[in-house]
């Protein structure tokens with residue numbers, strides 16, 4: 001299945017292109033959409049006493065009239081409640097004229113326990129909060145706990161942002177067409193959609209390709225082709241060497257979590273770079289992971305020159321301040337040095353916070369030609385420290401915020417949360433949907449940073465490395481479930497990595 005997502009505007013364009021290209025006309029797409037929704041209703045609610053189809057004035061309502069006709073033809077007891085009537089000559093008007101059920105005004109909508117609601121009020125065209133009648137319909141459905149099947153999107157939820165503009169239906173099932181939309185994956189939209197069904201209505205892949213989509217659902221097809229598997233003749237340094245900076249003696253655990261995750265994700269060698277006063281405590285807890293003293297930028301430079309690491313993690317447990325800034329800028333400056341260039345820097349936690357008063361210094365360093373790839377992994381609080389104006393712009397979705405930030409920073413931005421968005425400066429962005437709240441546990445983000453660095457060190461391009469790491473981290477946490485603590489995550493990665501390695505081999509063989 002394709003991982004592309006289409007914004008509502010892109011979907012409208014896909015409809016237009018498909019109709020212009022033929023062979024299907026608009027009414028054919030609408031009939032296919034209505035047929036897909038009715039099939040879902042019949043399959044999931046075979047004993048519903050009655051189906052109430054709520055039809056809006058646009059094409060979403062048009063789909064609803066098709067649903068009502070098909071259900072009536074299937075001997076289901078159907079009522080249609082209409083908000084306005086479709087524009088004369090439109091596809092929706094044709095669908096309404098073919099519907100044998102006489103519509104009643106939405107303002108009179110009443111329903112009974114045991115019935116089902118098909119929400120075909122507004123879909124891609126939602127442009128303002130639901131009106132009084134539609135908002136009241138939401139209340140009726142909610143009060144009676146009626147199962148709602150939403151056509152395209154639950155009315156009231158923005159397909160662009162996943163935000164509800166006021167009242168919105170909470171669907172049991174949402175049936176969408178051709179491709180998912182960002183609002184199906186971004187919260188709270190993902191929750192409001194219930195189970196999401198993607199139906200093919202005859203808009204071909206070639207039509208979607210013409211739109212050159214830049215937004216994706218973060219699933220393995222997006223990056224499996226870059227997923228690292230070691231070559232037969234690999235040796236440990238060829239599998240990539242990751243350096244992880246440790247904090248002081250009372251803050252070393254975060255770096256070790258990151259280091260372990262980098263090793264588990266396939267880096268051949270991992271070194272914890274520790275301040276002198278934390279060497280003992282780190283040494284007491286490390287076995288396969290190496291340890292190196294590093295108190296100054298000169299120490300870091302010497303390590304890079306001699307040991308040739310390809311990626312670093314900086315931030316977890318490191319502390320906020322000038323030293324953090326100097327280390328980050330030092331690593332980014334390796335792009336300009338002859339004695340060892342690093343491929344990537346994952347800047348997390350304190351590493352991000354350290355630049356709150358001087359973000360542009362960081363962004364300029366990341367933008368310099370030949371600079372290592374910078375991956376920023378902020379949670380919501382850290383994002384607001386680095387990008388306060390973007391964070392505060394209520395017109396922007398989480399997707400748009402991550403994208404704007406990535407462009408400004410010249411960095412991959414992993415905007416974490418239950419609906420993590422990964423964005424690249426070139427405009428590509430992916431929304432992650434396989435996480436679970438078990439991941440909300442201290443140190444979980446440190447593990448994520450380590451996985452990203454592990455993949456960067458193995459030569460994966462930065463956007464793909466970040467996407468793969470986010471998906472794998474979420475998958476491991478979701479599968480582990482209750483009781484998860486960050487220490488469990490590096491081992492919980494194993495079954496996920498094994499399956500992906502097998503899949504990668506199939507891709508390569510095929």
Ligand SMILES: NC(=O)C1=CN([C@@H]2O[C@H](COP(=O)(O)OP(=O)(O)OC[C@H]3O[C@@H](n4cnc5c(N)ncnc54)[C@H](O)[C@@H]3O)[C@@H](O)[C@H]2O)[C@@H](O)CC1
Pocket residue numbers: 012015016026027029030031033056057058059060061062063091121122123124125126127128129130131151152153177201
């Ligand atoms: N030929 C096509 O273009 C196809 C469209 N499809 C359906 O068409 C839908 C999009 O249709 P439309 O673009 O007509 O948009 P909608 O049917 O979502 O909205 C119709 C109109 O309602 C108005 N409106 C928006 N929000 C409102 C609110 N809260 N209160 C009052 N009025 C409001 C807007 O002016 C909008 O133009 C998709 O979601 C999908 O269900 C499918 O039938 C497939 C084919």
Ligand SMILES: Nc1ncnc2c1ncn2[C@@H]1O[C@H](COP(=O)(O)OP(=O)(O)O)[C@@H](O)[C@H]1O
Pocket residue numbers: 349379416417418419420435436437438439440441442443444445446447448473
């Ligand atoms: N409710 C949730 N559902 C899914 N993933 C979550 C949820 N809450 C947090 N996460 C994930 O868990 C990780 C937490 O990272 P972070 O906030 O940096 O925590 P820490 O600093 O304690 O490691 C992130 O990858 C985030 O996306």
Ligand SMILES: [K+]
Pocket residue numbers: 060119120121122123150151152153154155
């Ligand atoms: K709808």
